Amino acid sequence: MRLGLLSAARITPLAIIEPLGADPDLGIELAAVASRDLDRARAAADEWGVTRACGSYEELIADPDLDAIYIATPAALHRHWTLAALAAGKHVLCEKPLSVGRDEAVEMVEAAADADRILMEAFHWRYHPYATQIRSIIESGRLGEIDHVAARFELQDGVIGRDDIRWDLSLGGGALMDLGCYCVQWVRFAAGGDPTVVSAEAVCPVPEIDGSLTAELSWESGITGSFSTSMIADGEAIDLVVQGSTATLRAVNPLAPQRGAQITITDHASGETEHPTVAGAGTTTYLEQLRVFRDAVRTGEAPPTSGADSVMNMSIIEDCYVAAGLIPRPAHPSLG
16 A cells, blocks of 8 residues: 655654554555655655655645555644545545544545545554453443443643644644544443533633533433543543443553553452553554554455544534533634
């Protein structure tokens, strides 16, 4: 598979370059990289060992030799370039969140179906053996009936500086968009269904930009849930807690277990705790994601983080913003 990189973004080495270096037999060739500045594209190509540099995104998309494109622009630009890539017959691995709202996500998913191409949202955590392990524990009945799920993705104030694009409304900024989109996925994953947003509250150091946001959720099954996400927290917290009728599971760092993770299962009756060995110590979320994307392109079978799943995640994000009294993230003004 010949892959083009749309944007020489800071996430690209972690998401693409390093995993390909870890498995050179993956069957993915880095064929081109594009930036709106040709010198920057050339510098990235030299650094990353990419064959060709393009001075515009349009040039990359028009390349007839490319099979797929990885899109790593700010979220507000995802729709425009994804639709262009799909129209050019390319498969797309698009960074999360897929779009800035429900309607954009629907349009993008329908365009992928019409083009008969894979559009995969890059929620890398979902493809690691750690995620499979968490699901297996829940489905085993070890926790009993699930009562409540809770997730946190909080970073200490200052880690994301105020000059970062994640504080820019026009580019799709906000803690919920960048960090909390994972929390939404984690609670949906754990509860095994899609919730209703009961309430949400946000703190906005910058107008309309949620420096932090908390939400309360409910499921038709009776499960309740909550999540908290922040770019202005006092410290770091990344975890998923699943409370059942007989035991509670806490999964530390479902985001990137290759950087350290832990599972704790606490029995309600005895108070005893178990610490199962975390699965997948020899791989990374990003490598597993690329394997799934490669296989999806080869087989045409849509991966879990695509289609209706992407639309639902964006729907819940949008509902949280509305519940918190904020506007959903706007489309980029220059692209509509």
